[in-house]
Amino acid sequence: MLRIDGITRRFGEVTALDDVSLEIGQGEFFALLGPSGCGKTTLLRIIAGFETPDRGTVTLDGDDLLAKPPNRRPISLMFQSYALFPHMTVAKNVAYGLEREKLPRQEVKQRVGEVLETVGLSAHAGRRPAQLSGGQRQRVALARSIVKRPRLLLLDEPLSALDKKVRADMQLELKRLQHEVGITFVVVTHDQEEAMSLADRIAVFDNGRVRQVDEPVALYERPRSPFVADFVGANNLFHGTAGGLDGIKSDEFGMLAGTPLEDLEAGAPALLAVRPEKIELAGESANRGLKGSVLDVSFYGGVSHISVEVPGRDKPVLVAVQGAGSVEAGAKVRVRWKAEDAVIMAVDA
Template identity: 50%
Template structure:
């Protein structure tokens, strides 16, 4: 995960109450958002959540039904795509099939009316940056997926945009290449100081790339924050469930103090003690979210009579770096626990059908009110 300091004072994109309707369907529903200069902002959400529509409105391919979009302080209403200071990397890459790699990259500069020598200098420079310098004379169909992705990136970046929009930039690459490319993208972004807005449905991609993530659902932004914020402090059941895996227990507030809360959950045989206060009405129905890696498994009963549960191991999935245990509690509820495989020999590990105790720290649960 990357944690970068972004100059919050410099707002570059300002989205004000933007709504987009297609007929009766509301694709984007009153979104307000600020994107800062030099950050990588990820719009994360499932298919149909409106993230691509929002990106296309920034590029100018769609116009908002209501609301305003300002880029660098300038209202974008009525400004066609070819006059915006924005470039986009398309999900399909959209390379011109009849042009060589060089001509593809040069296309944008030719529209600016630059001198031929200047164009070829900048094209060569940009192709070197994306390590495609030797492929300038090839046609797109002679390149691999990863190479096409680099050309698409070079074509968008060669115009030196202040804002680069990336639609599922790594979606078409295989897993190994993806990871490699992610880090290259981040390096490139730092090197060139461009503001990135990335649309993705892949939470891992968002976590790796983003300085901030905006989680979208049904046309709205449900939470904005750093990857750590979003993962460790989700603000709703939706976000907790969407990002990573989580065990959610419905329960009731039984004790609500400024410094701690106690929650009773029907599916757990002990109360949950959380070492921070929350803002909720007394006796409110709440949910307790506990990440699988924050739960410990033990054969002996843990000390204390809170933050614990008892069950039987029903499934074990060995994933290499870690193992996933599905434990059925006495209440019948199945809980997901992940344990890193830090030792090579498995003598100490619990096995199938073994009764185990589950426990977690008071700082681990997140209490969700919505």
């Protein structure tokens, strides 16, 4: 539905977007994920019409989107701050865009009623934003965005102003609403958990470039570049050289087992990434694994994070286990993993 082709945007010496190309399908929940300053919000503003690219095209259903002013694009943008009118009721806030289009009063009333029912705010139609919780204000902003029935809804860090519990609830709500209203959602976020829980597909940005586009599970389990491996979720990274199909050769630890994502020339610089939950702890007397000592055990309710200091490695190896950890700080252990649970990639990817 939405095709972004070769978009480049520079601000003086800074290149915010560097030849970005993406395709987003009808009814898809698509996330633009990356650290602050990576270009994801600039791309959102170009789609919305608030920025003009230096080069490239954006088409919606084959029509040139860049040729249309912002108010003529079938797009709604939900701001991070929600930008609600404090002096208007919930119903008036939601109706504002429809009234500006001079739609019949009865149609406005009907559509506002329907969308407030959808977001569960019918009982709050007469209240003002100051009388609502953060989660309720977020729903008002969402209702105002979808009441105009846009082809595309852009969301800029939509949940960042909410506390953790409300944010988790609203993630489920956003997903439900997106399926219910059938609108294509494009969300900008730097929160990996948010992107993973919401999106059908995720584009990971770094320094104005797209590093990988994939479904959440594939992105997590098969990162295709060192940046994605390090940025998306916790990971244990080991540097070395490609050693064929068996793993990588490390100066400090010898041969480390892993599975290459692509054919790598023997001896080429390579990186092995293994997730904390894929690592197994064994006793010091076990016949394989890297020797180390437990630095710290942190309990997070359903899972424990165990930091293991391994001689020859700058950073501790992070191990995740279900429930409470069964080891204590100072314990001598070995850390090991299966070859199929670790991925190997080229360092210059």
